[in-house]
Amino acid sequence: MxxxxxxxxxxxxxxxxxxxxxxxxxxxxxxxxxxxxxxxxxxxxxxxxxxxxxxxxxxxxxxxxxxxxxxxxxxxxxxxxxxxxxxxxxxxxxxxxxxxxxxxFHRNMPVLRHPFLQDGIDARGYQIAATQACIRCSTLLVMPTGFGKTAVQWNCIADALDSGIEKIIITAPTVGLVEQQRRMILERIKIDPEVVRTYTGSDRPAKRGEIWDQASIVIATPQVIRNDVDSGLIHLETVGLLIIDEAHHAKGNHATAQVAERYKSQAAAPWLVAATASPGSTQKSIEQLRDRLDVKRIYVAKREDDLLKPYAVDMNIATIRVMLDETTLALLEPLEADQFQETDALKRQGFLAPTEHLTAGLIEEAAQRASIAISRRDPRGYDAARRISDIRRMHMLLDLLKTQGLRSARSYLQRADEQLRDGERSTSRFLKKQVVHNFRQAVQTLQECHPKAGIVRQLVEEHLQKNPNERILIFSEYRDTVEHLVEDLNQIPGAIVDRFIGQSKRGKKEGMTQKQQLKQLERFRNGEMNVLVATSVGEEGLDVPSASMVLFYEPVPSAIRAIQRRGRTAREQSGSVHVLVANDTRDVYVLHASRNREKRMHNVLARMRLEIPVGSYEVRKEGNLLEFEIVDDDSTRPALEFLKEERLRLKSIEKETKVDASEKNAETSSNDSPKTPALHTRSRSQKSLFDFGEDAVDPWSPILDGRDINRQ
Incomplete structure (x- = not known):
């Protein structure tokens, strides 16, 4: 040495x-x-x-x-x-x-400067371009998770303050996001902390009126804003900017949509910026979102844009196929036979549509037909309703046993027992079925045998051995599974594991309060624990520290939720995502449904963006960004000049890279049948983290394919 x-x-x-x-x-x-x-x-x-x-x-x-x-x-x-x-x-x-x-080290890194922005904020071309679009008019901003939609919001706030706007509202769907927004605004905006206030249901109405009068920036949950506007406690005439975070909620009668509606009708000069990574999976749902927000302009930033590519952190996506063990298959057989008999009877009576795969949607349709029959005093409707009630419970029990494991199925039946003691007659009939009774007797002393539990433990243990200082985030649809995983993973040396669940009560088990949720996130952020097991409440928006590995205990059917979950990792560094899929179960169908819906969402967004006529929206202000400057190596230049240079520079780099790649292809023998080389050669540690597609063999983009549709 x-x-x-x-x-x-x-x-x-x-x-x-x-x-x-x-x-x-x-x-x-x-x-x-x-x-x-x-x-x-x-x-x-x-x-x-x-x-x-x-x-x-x-x-x-x-x-x-x-x-x-x-x-x-x-x-x-x-x-x-x-x-x-x-x-x-x-x-x-x-x-x-x-x-x-x-x-x-900032001396060689261009930073953004504005009279109302704190020093040291990175100057990123794609964020400046998005800011320019949002300042011009009310805009629906669609940007991949982890690329800094919040930074664009800061820029809009700075511009609003510089323009003399008296009051700004920011809405977020949860109290956790409200607190997070306030913390980040105080770190990024040059403003008196006393005039940046949170506004939630935990404040008494009398105090909320005082907060409203004193604050210049109000960060609130939408329900409170809507209720106080309707009661006359507050008025929106002086609000010059409304920022809606996680804007995909603004549909139907959701409070977020109602706040936007009331703001548009009351404000003297409404300016709305709505930000999301996942506006919907169909043209109808995205159009509903746009109409409820009453915005014409849709600005889409894609991972594949020249401006975004240098900041894209790779994601390794692995779909792990799981074969059910013999014990689980043996337990499933009599339960499935009973369900087949019940569904076959409903099909013969015409209440259930002929189908190979039973879904919750088909069960709901059968229930509606039975209800119609009962309303017509058809005696078959009563028998069908009883069968449907049992089928619904059996369907849930089978899904839990197949996709979650033995313990989750056992917990489900324990809650059914609690409902029975509360006088639920239909639960009594289901539990008294001989096949259910036999199942409960068989599983009383059995240990967990579902292979997913062992795979999660193995992945977590191996990852922490190699990367003891990194964080892991695990998602599950069910609280029972969350509790069981926390119990199992805490036995791993070096693993400090805890849960993150919603506030509502499940049976006799309490949820987490808002304060407990915030404290849990702070513990995870500070490194007091390194494995967080969460339900869907952890999917959205929260600034969870960049997890180097994310595990999906099961795929989710919603394109919006899939994007939100994946966005909890690969924010600052490369990471990996593992999706556990139990073969021949609901998991397989959900996996494909989620992927297809997200692809459809991207295509719809591109088409809708192109269909909006130029000039069809009202311009509130020319997006010249006069107050924004770029400081680079002690020199200062206008933000738009920097943006223009960035576009030219990154476009030329991309062009050169494509030429290099094509030359390499030409030199390679055709007999070798090589794969097309990547445009950007990366080291092993930097390869393919979560574009957040769900299948490593068939990767898919998290936000839009194709050309840059924002510059026309």
Whole structure:
């Protein structure tokens, strides 16, 4: 092993070679997230991968740093700024700082400056372009999760304050998101903290009136705003900007849609910015969202855009197919036979449509037909209603046993017992069925045998052994499964596991209060625990620290929920996603339904965006961004000039990369049948994290395919 002096000699050799090649290295934008976020130290390499002596010199530098400073962190290669283009020849200190902690080094990283923005905010071209669109007129902003929709909201707030707007409202669907928004605004906006106030149902009405009068920025849940407007406690005439976070909720009679409706009718000069990563999966649902918000402009930012590509963190998506064990199959057989008899009787009577796969939707349709028969005093309707009640419970029991495991199925029957004691007659009939009684007797002493539980434990254990300082996020549809996973995973050495669930009560089990939810997120954020097991309440919007691995205990059928779940990882660094799918179960159908719905959503968005005539929306302000400036290497320039340069620079880099890729293809023998090389060569640690498609074999884009549809 060389002494430290020997490593410095290697450093001198490496630096001399690098200086000879400095002209060939292109400036590259950082792949990391915003500069304010704390991240672990990483080692970096520049964008253009050199060959020969320069490659050796780079490796020498990396090894020198690791040996000299006695660092145990493994080397991770990602894109970063090229320090040589912006620093004097021979000055190696900037290189050291970038390599050891790129998030703390701003001198070579362009930052955004505005009279109402705090210093040190990264200047990202795609966020500036989105800000320009949102400032011009009321806009529905669709941007991939993890790319900083909130940063665009900050820019709009800064512009509103600079324009003299007296009051701004930000709505978020949960109290956790409300508190998070306030914390981030105070970190990013130059404003007196006393005039940035939260406004939720936990405040008494009398106090809410006082908060409203004193605040310039009100961050609220939509239900409270709607109720107080309707009661006359507050008025929206002076509100100059309404920001709707997680805007996909604004449909039908949801409070979010009603707040937008009341704002549009009362405000003197309404300006609305609605942000979401997932507006819907069909043209009808997206049109309903747009109509309820009363916005004409849809701005879509896609992962594949030139402006976004340098910031896209890769995601490894793995769909893990699970074969049910023999014990589970043996337990399922008599239950499925009973369900077949019941459904066959309903089909023969005409209440249930002929189908190979029974779904909750088909059961609901059968219940409606039985209700109609009862209303006509048809005696067959009463018998059908009883059968449908049992089928609904049996269907749920089978799904739990197939997709969740033995313990979740057992917990379901225990809750049915509680309902029986409360006098639920239909539950009594179901529990007295001989096949259900036999099942309960058989599983009383059985241990969990579903393979999903063992796979989750294995994945978590292996990941924490390799990456003890990283976080893991696990999603399940069911609270029972959450409780069981927390119990199992806490037995893993080094794993600190806890739950994150909703507020509502399930049977005799209480949910989590708002304060408990916020405290739990803070613990996860601060590293007090490294594995968080969550239900759907953890899917949306919350600034969960970037988890390096996300596990779906089961796929989800909703395109919106799939995007929200996937967005909990790969925000700052690459990560992996594992989706557990039990073969020959509901999981398989849900997996394909979710993927198809998301693809359809992307296609619909692209088509709708193109169908909106230019000039069909009212322009409130020219998007010249006069007050926004870019500070880069002690020089200052207008934001629009920076945006134009970024578009040209990134477009040229993309064009050159495509040429290089095509040349490589031409040189490869056709007999080898090679795969088309990726446009951006990445190291192993940086490959394919969650574009959040659900199938690694058939990857799919999280936000829109195709060309840039925003610049026309």
């Amino acid at each position: 060389l002494p430290r002096r020997g490593w410095f000699l290697f450093a001198i050799l490496g630096s001399s070679i690098i200086l000879q090649h400095r002209g060939s290295v292109e400036r590259a934008r950082t792949l990391q997230a915003g500069s304010s976020r704390d991240t672990e130290s990483h080692f970096h390499e520049w964008e253009t991968v050199p060959t020969g002596s320069l490659r050796i010199a780079q490796r020498v530098w990396l090894l020198t740093l690791r040996a000299t400073f006695r660092l145990s962190t493994p080397i991770s290669v990602v894109r970063c700024f090229n320090p040589w283009k912006y620093n004097d020849v021979g000055s190696f200190q900037p290189l050291h700082i970038i390599l050891l902690n790129p998030r703390l």
